[in-house]
Amino acid sequence: MAEHPAYPVGLRLSGRKVVVLGGGQVAQRRLPALIAAGGDILLVSPTATPSVEAMVDAGELIWEKRPYAEGDLADAWYALIATDDTEANIRASAEGERHRVWCVRADDADAATAWTPATGTSEGVTVAVLTSDAKGRDPRHTAAIRDAVVEGLRDGTLVAPHHRTRTPGVALVGGGPGDPDLITVRGRRLLAEADVVITDHLGPRDLLAELPQGVEVIDAAKLPYGRFMAQEAINSALIEHARQGRSVVRLKGGDPFVYGRGMEEVQALAEAGIPCTVVPGISSSISVPGAAGIPVTHRGVAHEFTVVSGHIAPDDERSLVDWPALARLTGTLVILMGVGTIGKVAETLIAHGKSPDTPVALVQEGTTAAQRRVDATLATVAETVVSAEIKPPAVIVVGEVVTVGPHPAK
Structure with a gap:
């Protein structure tokens, strides 16, 4: 088995039986994700950490206070084997093999039929990182890769444009006092995903150089005003681009609502029926x-x-x-x-x-x-x-x- 790479797959555990053997630190780390996945969780362990007990008290899983026994994996879809009894782990793993239950072995990755990836989430995306074989498993390395990818998605340095789910509209983003590192993580991500950026001289200009090719950057100070006042011209530009189905970021210095006339723009967008997201900024x-x-x-x-x-x-x-x-x-x-x-x-x-x-x-x-x-x-x-x-x-x-x-x- 170790000669072949693991096949990555996302398990949909909602309403399905999941068995966790052992109530120690491994279970404490893994249970929150299993609970979030909606699994019908049975914990079998003589003892549990205070954090695991709190999950039990909250009704998030069922706990049977005893050692593993033959038959515990019956009808299970997935099992986490994490006791401190090696013999019990071997017997439980064998039971899982007989019943075709995918089992993670905390004590012996080579003997497991499934591995737990290093996972993280950002804006509805789950990043899962696995090594290609058991012999080369390095949990710290996979966790570091996971962290780098998730952080890149969160701060906008790693950009993957949406093609199906992106909703046109305007994000009113506070860019902070000037240092490009002081924009919020959410603001930077929205900026990286924008089709159009309408900015002014107080916005963090260095961030504009990081935008992907094809992003239209509009200097609000150079908008043709004609019969409009400056603010009216900005409002008009925001509405026009959003109505064209584009994702628009209005990048402001500091915070949009601290002498930034942000509410005027929110009101104009609301009157035009344009959805608007307000991202607060660090005020100067x-x-x-x-x-x-x-x-x-x-x-x-x-x-x-x-x-x-x-x-x-x-x-x-x-x-x-x-x-x-x-x-x-x-x-x-x-x-x-x-x-x-x-x-x-x-x-x-x-x-x-x-x-x-x-x-x-x-x-x-x-x-x-x-x-x-x-x-x-x-x-x-x-x-x-x-x-x-x-x-x-x-x-x-x-x-x-x-x-x-x-x-x-x-």
Whole structure:
């Protein structure tokens, strides 16, 4: 038997009798998959681990507290033989041979009629890895191969396009603060499976180079607007491509719902009857300060943090921000899109009681190779932005947390 490779097959065990002999660590590892497969499981063992007992208590299998006995494999479709009694294992294996029951032997792969592959799942796909013969069996090697394949499927580095089951629609994906490694696993996978990617300048651009050939990449900033506003043109493009039966990813920087106008796109798609999946992203409001060594909260320093948009100055009638209230807070203030208005913001905060000496950090291009941090105070931040030539995108942190790091920037 060892001269021939194993024939791989997927067993459909739902409602069929499965016998497990032995309630130790091997059974503990294998039982969850057998339970998930819907097997009618009989455990025969004098003892069991606490985890196996918990499965019994939950009603997931039946346990007979005794050693193996002739006839236990009768009417079984599949058996896992994993006792610490070699003689019992041999007798059970012989019974399985007589009754044509496929048996896995935990103690002797050569004597088994079936082998358990190293398995993993990702998005409805089960990956099972077997070595070609018993003599060359290396469980660590097969497990490593399994892990590499499953991880590749999950993070999108191993792409197998869907041909029958893929549903056209839009995925609204938060790309994170800039470093391509900080996109979520699900976001990266959806990006790898897309037919069309509509992105903007804040999306992690390095990920676009990894896309398969044939994927259409659309720069949202270059969409022809005509009579449309920019956002309306983006909404129109998302709807148009989805209606053509394509899988569309709208790639945004940070999180789609943190100043990303993501809900506007979700609403437009819903009105058009287009299915939409929202994939949250790591927000720059927390991750960029963290990458620069600044905690937005710290014990004994700041018990809260507030994130605010600075794209509209405090003295603009369109502003919805209660700047006087923010000035009275004792925690951390994180300002996004505020490079152009930080002078007015600082003046307003000081005018309403914030100390001019309050520490401020400006973190430009956070989490990327071009990241730099420049520190100032509320009194000097406007001048610092000009002298240090701070450009968007930059996250501005106001509060004492700026100084608590091990090596605050100068």
